[in-house]
Amino acid sequence: MPTISTRKVPFLDLRVPENERKEILHAIDTVLQHGRLVIGPEVNTFESCIAEYCSKKFGVGMNSGTDSLFLALKALDIGPGDEVITTSLSWIATANAIALTGARPVFADISDDLNIEPKSVLNLISTRTKAILPVHYTGKVCDMNALQSISEEKQIPLVEDAAQAFGATYRGKPAGSFGQIACFSMNPMKILGACGEAGIVLTNDPSVHERLICLRYNGTINKEQCVVTSLNCRLDTLQAAILLYRLKNVSNHIDKRRSIAAYYNEHLVDYVTIPKEMEGSRDIYYTYTIRTSLRDKLKSYLEERGIEVKIQHPYLMCQQPIYKQYLKQPVPNAEKIVREILCLPIHEKLTLEDLDYVVSSIRNFFS
Ligand SMILES: *Cc1c(COP(=O)(O)O)cnc(C)c1O
Numbered sequence: 145m146p147t148i149s150t151r152k153v154p155f156l157d158l159r160v161p162e163n164e165r166k167e168i169l170h171a172i173d174t175v176l177q178h179g180r181l182v183i184g185p186e187v188n189t190f191e192s193c194i195a196e197y198c199s200k201k202f203g204v205g206m207n208s209g210t211d212s213l214f215l216a217l218k219a220l221d222i223g224p225g226d227e228v229i230t231t232s233l234s235w236i237a238t239a240n241a242i243a244l245t246g247a248r249p250v251f252a253d254i255s256d257d258l259n260i261e262p263k264s265v266l267n268l269i270s271t272r273t274k275a276i277l278p279v280h281y282t283g284k285v286c287d288m289n290a291l292q293s294i295s296e297e298k299q300i301p302l303v304e305d306a307a308q309a310f311g312a313t314y315r316g317k318p319a320g321s322f323g324q325i326a327c328f329s330m331n332p333m334k335i336l337g338a339c340g341e342a343g344i345v346l347t348n349d350p351s352v353h354e355r356l357i358c359l360r361y362n363g364t365i366n367k368e369q370c371v372v373t374s375l376n377c378r379l380d381t382l383q384a385a386i387l388l389y390r391l392k393n394v395s396n397h398i399d400k401r402r403s404i405a406a407y408y409n410e411h412l413v414d415y416v417t418i419p420k421e422m423e424g425s426r427d428i429y430y431t432y433t434i435r436t437s438l439r440d441k442l443k444s445y446l447e448e449r450g451i452e453v454k455i456q457h458p459y460l461m462c463q464q465p466i467y468k469q470y471l472k473q474p475v476p477n478a479e480k481i482v483r484e485i486l487c488l489p490i491h492e493k494l495t496l497e498d499l500d501y502v503v504s505s506i507r508n509f510f511s
Contacts (some may be wrong), residue, residue, distance in 0.1 A: 184381035198320035205379030209329020212343035213241030264289035280309035283430035308430035
């Protein structure tokens, strides 16, 4: 028996390195000095920078990705009696945002790329369908050609849940550029992360933009007249300032993740199903998700060796107690895949020794 190493490989490490900390403290100090803590100038700059990055006209900063999705659907006037088709594999925020509008989430099956299966979407469309909400899961953009043609043919808007995919591209176009509306989360775990909760909604449509501004602040116009029931979902100026600083480094982070993914791919291809990138696309690897039928055994084996791995997510949204009754059609591929997925550590602070240790542990497990 080989001796068990005491090496620890964390799944995530959100501590801010020294050089970055100085810059962030400086950005915070600037905001503290000008004092416009609520919708200060950094919020507006952040909105236009992100919109430009994603080839959209307007951005509306929000206090989370969940609120971004919820208000995006509200901006399309989606509510009771309506249906929104989404994927079955995502963080539960996606389904919650739909259900909170009063609409019914309708769960489609997924493909081997872990993203929503366009044919399954087509089969689920009814007269009540008011939006299609694909999730660019793991940081890989969905089959947008197919989804956009369904959307155009059936005249049903697309709302992108791009929470995991900031900076990813598909046929040369960025995540967030495809839907009538696109939503991002900038929570600290995401590729472009704040030091707290944050999100943004993007659109090209001036009337949707106006409605989002209204919905974001208790459904008011000019902060005076309330024309629709809503919440306070504004993005903090402090988080916007931090995000503006981090936006400058985001492409380095993406490159680092992509090189880790390439390393894993090269060394694991003979042992597990590795994520495949479509030609012309650039995945950003919010998670590096492998598949194996020995998932649970492999997970314990790696954990015993100090390698923190995660199942994201162990339940499909349509398997959750609250959403079980919403399932319209079986999702056999999703049910199979959810038993096989495992996310390996992939973040900026991993060293080559860490990666080598992960790879050799997985190889040892299989041999
Ligand atoms: C993170 C995430 C959200 C929610 O974002 P929050 O900012 O945490 O509210 C929604 N959808 C997906 C796919 C996510 O990964």
